[in-house]
Amino acid sequence: MKINILFIIFLIFISSLCDVIRELSLKSAINSLNFNVDGIKKVFIFIMKVIALPKAWMAFVFSILSLLIYLFVLSKADLNFAFSLDSMHYVLIAIASHLILKEKFEISRWLGTILIVLGIIAVSMS
Amino acid sequence: MPNKKNVTVKILLLLLLSDILETFIHFCFKKSVLTQADFMVRTLSDAFTFSKAAFSSPFMWAGLMAVAVIFIVWSTILSKIDLSVAIPIASFSYIFVPLTSLIFLHEKISALRWSGIFMILAGVILVFLSSHNKKSGFL
Numbered sequence: 001m002k003i004n005i006l007f008i009i010f011l012i013f014i015s016s017l018c019d020v021i022r023e024l025s026l027k028s029a030i031n032s033l034n035f036n037v038d039g040i041k042k043v044f045i046f047i048m049k050v051i052a053l054p055k056a057w058m059a060f061v062f063s064i065l066s067l068l069i070y071l072f073v074l075s076k077a078d079l080n081f082a083f084s085l086d087s088m089h090y091v092l093i094a095i096a097s098h099l100i101l102k103e104k105f106e107i108s109r110w111l112g113t114i115l116i117v118l119g120i121i122a123v124s125m126s
Numbered sequence: 127m128p129n130k131k132n133v134t135v136k137i138l139l140l141l142l143l144s145d146i147l148e149t150f151i152h153f154c155f156k157k158s159v160l161t162q163a164d165f166m167v168r169t170l171s172d173a174f175t176f177s178k179a180a181f182s183s184p185f186m187w188a189g190l191m192a193v194a195v196i197f198i199v200w201s202t203i204l205s206k207i208d209l210s211v212a213i214p215i216a217s218f219s220y221i222f223v224p225l226t227s228l229i230f231l232h233e234k235i236s237a238l239r240w241s242g243i244f245m246i247l248a249g250v251i252l253v254f255l256s257s258h259n260k261k262s263g264f265l
Contacts, residue, residue: 023209023213024209026200026201026204027204027209030201030204030205033205035205036205037202037205037206043198043202046201046202046205047197047198047201050201063193067155068177070155071155071158071159071177071180072167072173072176074155074156074159075159075165075176079156083220090213090214090217093209093210093213094210094213094214097208097209097210097213098210101208101209101210103208103209103210105210105256106256108252108253108255108256109210109211109214109252109253109256109257111249111252112214112248112249112250112251112252112253112254112256113210113214113249113253114249115245115246115248115249115252116214116217116220116245116246116249116250116253117249118242118245118249119220119241119242119243119244119245119246119247119248119249120217120220120242120246121242122238122239122241122242122245123220123224123239123242123243123246124242125238
């Protein structure tokens with residue numbers, strides 16, 4: 001019995017969306033700390049501060065969610081297929097960083113991101 | 127306010143480390159579900175059984191350990207550079223995997239795959255350059 005390919009694509013999309021939420025909440029948690037990490041000792045203090053933030057836990061929950069969906073997808077679909085579709089989260093994260101985190105973009109950053117996605121698709125498909 | 131947005135050699139090395147860990151995690155997770163490829167998950171209790179079997183694999187635990195390490199590395203990276211720079215630059219694992227299979231496994235790389243590798247490389251360089259402030263020096 002075969003699982004509907006559309007369902008697999010939908011699952012990969014949901015898992016990508018979870019990845020986007022994870023990266024955004026982690027980055028916004030770290031931005032809110034405004035901590036200068038230099039040296040091993042500081043890294044330890046920094047990580048302790050990060051895991052005290054609710055947003056970091058939100059990131060953790062969405063990682064687990066994404067992982068569970070991805071595990072299921074991997075057991076059903078070809079790794080190459082999963083990889084190339086999963087690459088759409090690069091574009092989603094770029095858009096979200098610009099709109100939500102207000103990161104400043106130059107044209108070269110958009111262009112680079114799109115090139116990477118095309119490259120990943122070419123690598124995965126061959 | 128620590129506002130050093132430039133990608134330094136140190137951050138590049140951290141990104142490299144996170145890529146290697148990421149590849150390792152993918153490998154471990156794939157290994158942990160490979161044994162039950164024929165398993166059909168139809169109901170919620172099937173999903174539970176599936177997860178239980180996956181978590182009984184040592185690969186799963188090695189992968190999860192690597193996840194903890196990558197969290198520390200990745201958080202450190204994100205404290206220093208923009209998310210929209212870190213994510214694309216971290217994509218060079220897509221180059222490593224085919225290249226390591228070329229060097230160590232002597233697999234052939236097709237023309238399409240080579241063109242993909244060069245596109246990723248060009249994209250990473252573009253994003254890397256876009257993160258650089260014109261006033262400050264290179265690296």
